[in-house]
Amino acid sequence: MLDIKFIRENADLIKENSKNRLSKADIDSFLELDEEIREKVLKLDDLRAQRNLTSKTKPTAEEIEKMKRVGEEIKIIEEALIPLRQKHREIWLAIPNLTHPEVAVSLDEDDNPVLDTFLEPTNFDFPPRDHVELAEINDLIDFERAVKVSGAKLYYLKNELAMMEFALIQYALEIATKKGFTPFSTPDLAKREVLEGLGYNPRGESTQVYNVENSDLCLVGTAEITMGGYHKDEILEEAELPKKYVAVSHCFRTEAGAYSKFSKGIFRVHQFTKIEMFQYVKPEKSEEAHQEMLKIEREIFEGLKIPFRVIDHCT
Template sequence: MLDLGFVRDNIDVVKDALEKKGTSAPIDEFEDVDHKRRELIQKVEQLKQERNESSQKIGELKREGKDEEAQEIIDRMQTVADEIKELDEQVKKYNQRLEEIMLQLPNIPQDDVPLGEDESDNVCVKTWGEPREFDFSPQAHWDLGVNLDILDFEKGAKVSGARFTFLKRAAAKLERALIDFMIDVHTKEHGYEEVFPPFMVHEKSMYGTGQLPKFAEDSYKVEDTDYYLIPTAEVPITNMYREEILDKEDLPIHHVAYSACFRAEAGAHGRDTRGIIRQHQFNKVEMVKFVEPEKSKEEFEKLVENAETILQKLELPYRVMDMCTGDLGFTAAKKYDLEVWMPSYDTYREVSSCSNFKSFQARRAEIKYRPEPEANTKHVHTLNGSGLAIGRTVAAIMENYQTEDGEIVIPEVLKNYMGGREKITYQK
């Protein structure tokens, strides 16, 4: 959510952001609703002041035994009470409408975000590593996985339906190994504190991070409860500090968490139907930061580097994409995607998305801090990034590390995590 005063004073900036992000919101209504709301508040508050003063007077008169005088005021105040009730209802309506409008306004893109409409306008700012030249015809991970009998799509479909997969033996272990490895790197080398969050949250938390109200159709709601399955660990972790005023000394807060993620992926029908790239449930290691506004740019660059480190240690070729305005999403002011080389697609595919939300999420979730002992509170900046998506990393390892006879070499850094194993081979 944007700051109300900011929107009031910078309506053109907001309109510009809407245009750049290729989205719309009832911004034309804003001025009218905002104005009416303030007008009503002034009226009702004046009456409330009168009521407060009269109530005190009534108390005094009653104590002095001047019941008749008191009754006179009471009679008069009955009308005032009715008026207040009426006006309060109107204020409430305008508050709700204003809130609705505010919730639909997207974050303002940072100055250096490239202009563009969609994915094709994203800018590659870095490539690392060379895609491997195969002297044989490489297999896709779904073929490798089935042939090695470590991915079972049929069983996944049988038990849960499309976009669910059983990982078996070495693949299952590789999944766990990667979670462990990534969390170890982030906690030991990058200074993040690990948390293990709830995988279900209530509605308020989904609003806090901005998944609702805009993306309801992408989320799973548990029937007959108020719970949503989390689409990312970002949701529970960011909401850990919802409606809190943090001490300056507590900042920056850096958390890393493993979680399963659940996404309905409405509208993705037909995309990436094969393999484990796009599943309704996947694992992810997520980094979340709460920082002072002045430090957020620098913290963001570090966050991206932290995610990159994982790919570098795994020796997987990747590139860094600077998301254009049209592909930024609703809540981000700046976003980089890390894309790993996938031989079967003959292109790079997203394994991490790193966003700087500035104060957008913090304002919605009411996460603040006090810059100086006597100063007013300010919203923190929140940042997050995958470090990394596990399933896609598994797929990337399978494809990039495959041998001519369909086996998979374990990346050097993972060998210890895989019980000293060098290779995944077919096992009966």
């Protein structure tokens, strides 16, 4: 969630970024609402100050009558602010975070620049089976019983594959901790305000977030949420930085949208386990931190001899 002062002072940048990211946020309406709210709040503060000043002395009949009118005006402004603030926040939550200035502007994922590659995908001299077939043959994943227990797009990992998941978690954590990252196991739930503060929209038809009914909690879709909120409402001294964390968490996603219908097996599922590296750094050190984490990710995959590409996601 972008700082409101930053939005006010960089309206053109915000508009361009929103356009590039296909956001429907109406920045002009947001700024108009923002100005209207600020004007009403100033008026409200002035009226309240008048009322408070009068209450400190014994008022005359004329002052009592005046304060009645002031009270009525305060009530009118307070009621008018409710829908204005609601609409203002609705647009605010829809404004996307800024993309890196060097990111390619495109609507087509085929335009993602390939920055580097490691090894080439294996060319088999026989028709290869996909992971679903291999899992069925070797009794590694149980989809049918997961459907009975939990519903579609969930699964049980079994036997060697369950052990492999635990081993991969340990493998990645060990590499990251040796690089100075503090390991965490995080909560699976976070407050809605934390998600909103980090730029996640936990509401609406297209949300990927599971909300817990009758509470302000959401199931997290990544440890980025819980680690991003870890120092909420704290002021970190520059001397404390950087703070480097590596966290393992369960991740929950609704996978709303038609694209999820065309995936199979353990792709586009509602729950999975993921490791996330997260750093708190000064803004001018963010690119350095990103490159450090990319280097660690490469080391993890290179150690497993898994072919991969490093791509720069377009907008």
